[in-house]
Amino acid sequence: AQSVTQLGSHVSVSEGALVLLRCNYSSSVPPYLFWYVQYPNQGLQLLLKYTTGATLVKGINGFEAEFKKSETSFHLTKPSAHMSDAAEYFCAVSDHRSGANSKLTFGKGITLSVRP
Amino acid sequence: ETGVTQTPRHLVMGMTNKKSLKCEQHLGHNAMYWYKQSAKKPLELMFVYNFKEQTENNSVPSRFSPECPNSSHLFLHLHTLQPEDSALYLCASSQVYGSGLRTDTQYFGPGTRLTVL
Numbered sequence: 001a002q003s004v005t006q007l008g009s010h011v012s013v014s015e016g017a018l019v020l021l022r023c024n025y026s027s028s029v030p031p032y033l034f035w036y037v038q039y040p041n042q043g044l045q046l047l048l049k050y051t052t053g054a055t056l057v058k059g060i061n062g063f064e065a066e067f068k069k070s071e072t073s074f075h076l077t078k079p080s081a082h083m084s085d086a087a088e089y090f091c092a093v094s095d096h097r098s099g100a101n102s103k104l105t106f107g108k109g110i111t112l113s114v115r116p
Numbered sequence: 117e118t119g120v121t122q123t124p125r126h127l128v129m130g131m132t133n134k135k136s137l138k139c140e141q142h143l144g145h146n147a148m149y150w151y152k153q154s155a156k157k158p159l160e161l162m163f164v165y166n167f168k169e170q171t172e173n174n175s176v177p178s179r180f181s182p183e184c185p186n187s188s189h190l191f192l193h194l195h196t197l198q199p200e201d202s203a204l205y206l207c208a209s210s211q212v213y214g215s216g217l218r219t220d221t222q223y224f225g226p227g228t229r230l231t232v233l
Binding site for chain 1: 120122156158159161208221222225226227
């Protein structure tokens, strides 16, 4: 079984400040990890993903995330927040099992607010 | 049209109505998914179709009936819903590879906001 924990439901930062959104996962196999963003009245859009290789992954809109196996974490960061980053962010894990239908398990999401 | 489209974007229905949600993907993918997104809850996977065959039904009540006539279209037929079924229903698609059936990134539509009165 796999699971994702996103602690807290809301993060508020000032424009220009560091954004840090935390994600911890549980998986019985080496995971594939994803961050999705959802803007109001829209579907989910992929920000970035980790499969194998380099543990620091860069995504769209200046976001990046680092896979830390020892900490079972995949935290999302952005050095300088922009007003347009205000949205809901979802972390997800895939078990990508060979010979079976892998599926995504999502965290409950976290809302990012950006103050002027 | 590009990506994944869903119609209608908003739907209000009574508990005795029958309605259908439509999803179409223009990405050439062979797997499609229905998710339910309720406030303050994680996304709930409802159904999975690989190569037009249903491969997962996540204990979804029978008042939700999916249909996948081809790999580009997915429907969710709704009948005698309950107010607690009010939610955002998201469709997604991905490419499932033949060897090992590893699912790649899922691409989501904008969703249908369903309100059951």
